[in-house]
Amino acid sequence: MTSKALDAALADIDTVFNGFAAPTETGCERCWLPEETAYLRTPYTAVPADLVRRFGFESPGHFEDHAAVMRRLLPQTAHAMAEGTLDGIGWGQHGLSRVDWRAWPSEQAAAVEAFVHAWWDDTLTTPKPPYPAPDVLETCAAILGDLTPLLDRLRTRPVLGAHVVSCARAWLYDLITDDSPFRWWYDGDEVALVTELRSWLSVHAPACLRAEGEPDLAKKAELLALPYDERWEHPYWTSASATN
DSSP states (O other), rough: OOHHHHHHHHHHHHHHHTTTOOTTTOOOOOOOOOOHHHHHOOTTTTTOOHHHHHHHOOGGGGSSSSSHHHHHHHHHHHHHHHHHOTTTTTTTTOOOGSGGGGOHHHHHHHHHHHHHHHHHHHHOOOSSSSSSSHHHHHHHHHHHHOOOHHHHHHHHHHOOHHHHHHHHHHHHHHHHTOOOOSSSSSSSOOOHHHHHHHHHHHHHHHHHHHHTOHHHHHHHHHHTTHHHHHHSSSGGGGSSHHHH
């Protein structure tokens, strides 16, 4: 069951993007059949779920008007993301991250942003969300083009500790060596992304990780606050927990 906030955000998406279409879209004729791209030109008609997935993660160069395609698909895409039926979350670059949706009319842009935040908030409070929390966070960050508000919500909103554990497990392997754990996003300064993730984990995660019975993850998170060389010279690496 989704939260009231997510239900409201989905209802707003349904209203704002109702009846949209890409009237001149023919798509890549090598990749799509005419009857498939016909759905994009036809409003008020449900697009088959498999096509929603394929269109939603396809690169912009396969369409004449990628932004119009994303608007056409948005109601079905958003519901599939909330329900966990959109194959590709965590495995591909979401189409909304490849359009300048913030330049759309204010009502449309506000509906997209509200949905992304509500989806992330719902994930944080759901014991077994359809997608792992790290995958949802990366998708949301890619769509928003900004990681900071999502980490702020992870710090200030009600959050199940298991999701902090999940994020730490997903990120630490890369962050401990100053690499990015994000596979599908960062269009800006990757060093800044890694720095922000390291800082968040080292400051805000250790207490939660210990409370969740993960002292080893907590210690590794704390090590992220150290400069690279000091991190690897720390006595932790010769302790029993580190060598097991």
